[in-house]
Amino acid sequence: MANKGGLEGAVVADITTSFIDGAVGKLIYSGYTIEDLAENATFEEVLFLLYNVRLPNKSEFEDLRATIAKSATVPEPVLAMMKSLPTETPAMAVLRTAVSMLSAYDDDAENLTDKEVAKAKAFRLTGQITTICAAWMRIVKGEEPVAPREDLTLAENFVYMMSSEEPDATASAAVNVYLVLLAEHGMNASTFTTRVVTATGADMHSAIVGGIGALKGPSHGGANSEAMKMFLEIGEVDNVEPWFDKNIKNGDRRIMGIGHRVYKANDPRAGILKKHAEALANSSGNSKWFEIAVKLEEAARADQYFIDRNLYPNVDYYSAIVLYTLDLDIDMFTPLFAMSRIAGWSAHVIAQMGGRLIRPKANYVGPEGLSWTPIGER
Numbered sequence: 001m002a003n004k005g006g007l008e009g010a011v012v013a014d015i016t017t018s019f020i021d022g023a024v025g026k027l028i029y030s031g032y033t034i035e036d037l038a039e040n041a042t043f044e045e046v047l048f049l050l051y052n053v054r055l056p057n058k059s060e061f062e063d064l065r066a067t068i069a070k071s072a073t074v075p076e077p078v079l080a081m082m083k084s085l086p087t088e089t090p091a092m093a094v095l096r097t098a099v100s101m102l103s104a105y106d107d108d109a110e111n112l113t114d115k116e117v118a119k120a121k122a123f124r125l126t127g128q129i130t131t132i133c134a135a136w137m138r139i140v141k142g143e144e145p146v147a148p149r150e151d152l153t154l155a156e157n158f159v160y161m162m163s164s165e166e167p168d169a170t171a172s173a174a175v176n177v178y179l180v181l182l183a184e185h186g187m188n189a190s191t192f193t194t195r196v197v198t199a200t201g202a203d204m205h206s207a208i209v210g211g212i213g214a215l216k217g218p219s220h221g222g223a224n225s226e227a228m229k230m231f232l233e234i235g236e237v238d239n240v241e242p243w244f245d246k247n248i249k250n251g252d253r254r255i256m257g258i259g260h261r262v263y264k265a266n267d268p269r270a271g272i273l274k275k276h277a278e279a280l281a282n283s284s285g286n287s288k289w290f291e292i293a294v295k296l297e298e299a300a301r302a303d304q305y306f307i308d309r310n311l312y313p314n315v316d317y318y319s320a321i322v323l324y325t326l327d328l329d330i331d332m333f334t335p336l337f338a339m340s341r342i343a344g345w346s347a348h349v350i351a352q353m354g355g356r357l358i359r360p361k362a363n364y365v366g367p368e369g370l371s372w373t374p375i376g377e378r
């Protein structure tokens with residue numbers, strides 16, 4: 001049988017962090033449903049859960065929150081490097097470069113074996129990625145980055161560093177839900193990348209840089225910004241049907257934010273984000289983008305092509321509306337995904353440390369039996 005590629009169905013590791021039942025649209029993190037966590041958890045509690053396979057008590061939570069907040073400062077040379085970049089540099093390229101540079105200022109960057117040291121390093125990276133995201137949003141506007149505060153949760157700190165004002169409770173809660181929903185997702189492409197890098201014995205910063213690179217692509221995390229660009233291109237609710245007919249039914253484009261390798265039913269994260277997107281749209285007084293997204297989803301779900309292939313909105317579809325309503329630049333959508341997924345990446349990196357080299361095989365389909373022709377005779 002022809003190999004469709006993509007390692008579909010291949011099992012890479014035993015994990016305790018998350019389980020996806022794509023046939024029924026179910027997702028759990030270490031035993032808890034994503035619905036329960038989205039309703040109740042802070043991002044820090046999720047991080048603790050992924051690392052320890054249990055929820056933290058009050059003092060463990062406060063300890064972790066404070067550890068991340070205290071180590072979220074980004075070294076001045078990294079901020080200076082970011083300020084030196086052209087402001088039109090894609091934010092994911094900025095993040096990738098900044099995280100790589102952080103390793104030069106991390107005393108434990110080359111400690112490759114101690115899992116406790118690795119955890120502390122992961123907490124630093126978690127806070128620092130948030131600071132880098134907020135700093136870049138200010139740098140592109142010609143503003144000075146704001147240093148993280150030690151008394152805030154990660155979601156609050158992001159909102160604070162972005163605006164330099166006391167973090168708004170509604171915005172912080174929306175960012176927190178987003179971070180909880182995106183924190184971990186089995187053997188997705190970027191997580192797999194971090195595992196492949198780690199399995200060679202390389203350092204955590206290299207693994208996370210690899211993860212950021214994989215997340216950047218539009219088939220993965222880059223789909224959230226591409227989905228928003230698509231909604232903007234559609235522009236008006238009345239344009240949805242003609243746009244769908246021209247570009248999808250009679251064109252060769254894909255609807256960004258629809259389809260998933262594992263989910264062949266509703267992605268539960270998309271359903272949760274849809275409710276948040278609707279609430280934010282109503283409270284902001286601008287529901288146009290939400291309405292466009294809903295109408296496009298309805299057009300797709302009524303179409304036989306999408307029905308036959310079990311194509312439903314994935315997490316990136318409605319998260320685009322949530323992040324846009326929070327007034328984030330479209331270019332920042334995928335870095336925000338990274339700000340959350342560092343939780344899953346780092347948990348997988350630590351689990352993979354000391355594990356066996358990941359090295360699949362390829363099926364050779366090229367020519368055989370050729371003999372060398374001197375260059376002048378070719």
Ligand code: ACO
Nearest residue numbers: 218219220221223254255256257258259260261309314316
């Ligand atoms: N719009 C239209 N058709 C689609 C879409 C889409 N968004 N997604 C898949 N299809 C079709 C394909 O054309 C293919 O049809 P065929 O069988 O007639 O050739 C079929 O559905 C299966 O698609 P594959 O590409 O084989 O599925 P795969 O599992 O490899 O890809 C992917 C999954 C990349 C997510 C795909 O659905 C896609 O490109 N979606 C749009 C981008 C996107 O939203 N990515 C984010 C994924 S979630 C995440 O990473 C956080």
